[in-house]
Amino acid sequence: MTAPAVESREILLDGVRVAYTLRRSARKTLGLRIDHRGLTVGVPLRVGLREAEAFIRSHAAWVVEKLHNRPQPELRPAFEAVEGAAVPFLGEAWRLSIGRGNNRVLWHEIGPERVLELALRSGGDARRLLLRELQQRGLDLFKNRVEEFCLRLGRPVPPVALSNARTRWGSCSSRSGIRLHWRLIHLPLGLIDYVVAHEVAHLVEMNHSPRFWSVVESIYPDHVAARKALRQVAASLPSL
Known part of the structure; x- marks a missing residue:
């Protein structure tokens, strides 16, 4: 046959x-x-x-x-930074509030409600202000997490920068350091840590051999489940 x-x-x-x-x-x-x-x-x-x-x-x-x-298909319409829109931050939903001010972002936790206030100047761009805030928060957090995992491995802390790549959550280079996609800031800290651990492990093994995965497991034991969860959650992120 x-x-x-x-x-x-x-x-x-x-x-x-x-x-x-x-x-x-x-x-x-x-x-x-x-x-x-x-x-x-x-x-x-x-x-x-x-x-x-x-x-x-x-x-x-x-x-x-x-x-x-691999790049995730754009299954959702482009995100609109409007009153009441929900923005995921570290795995939690924050409700947008659009107000007037000097182009600042204010974070309010009022009981169970989390409100992200965009205090805009007249004619200000809400989406741009939100994007700038999320990227800065992301960079600050990613630097902290890279330092933590480098300490676990006893490795020097490399430069850390943001990425907007279409095909990768992160990358590691012996010359330029570690780059992490800013959209990771939408995810729970545990999934961010998996991506960080993955890239930090490349400081030891610049490949995906069994030795590399042993390094990942030594600093992030639940990496198999995290990898699966990351694929599942990626398609639900806003197209900001």
């Missing part, structure tokens, strides 16, 4: 269940592609499932990392 040219399948990689498309064609080599649709595995016509999945497992760290860092 001839195997189908295209199959939808699943495989367990590093504790993560990964859906993939197996595509057989008249190609000569096996190959992997990851895009907005997920993982596609291209194989020659005569290659069986066992060989195809052995090939995927041999690249498990790369696959999991690329899926983790």
Whole structure:
């Protein structure tokens, strides 16, 4: 019986269940592609499932990392900074209040309600003011968390900067230091810490080998669950 040219399948990689498309064609080599649709595995016509999945497992760290860092589809309309809009900050919803002032942002916690007041000058841009505030809060927090995880590893603290990359939550370079996506500030601290721990671990291992994941686990033991939660929550973030 001839195997189908295209199959939808699943495989367990590093504790993560990964859906993939197996595509057989008249190609000569096996190959992997990851895009907005997920993982596609291209194989020659005569290659069986066992060989195809052995090939995927041999690249498990790369696959999991690329899926983790792939751009998320814009499922939500662009965020509007208007009265009553909800803004996630460290995993908690803050209600926007638009007022008059000298372009300041005021944070109010009144009982169970959290209010983020944008005190705008006449003609001020609410979205720009909010974005500037979230990015500054993010940078301050990320520097603190990077320092914490570097202390755990006994490593010098590198420069920390913000990123607005479409494909990565963070990056680490021996030359320029660590860059973290500002949108992480929307997430609970535990998920921020996972991304920070991941990038700090690259100061020890500039790869995604088993040794790298051992470093991650030594400073963030629950990294498998955090990676899964990060993928699930990403699509719900506002398009600010």
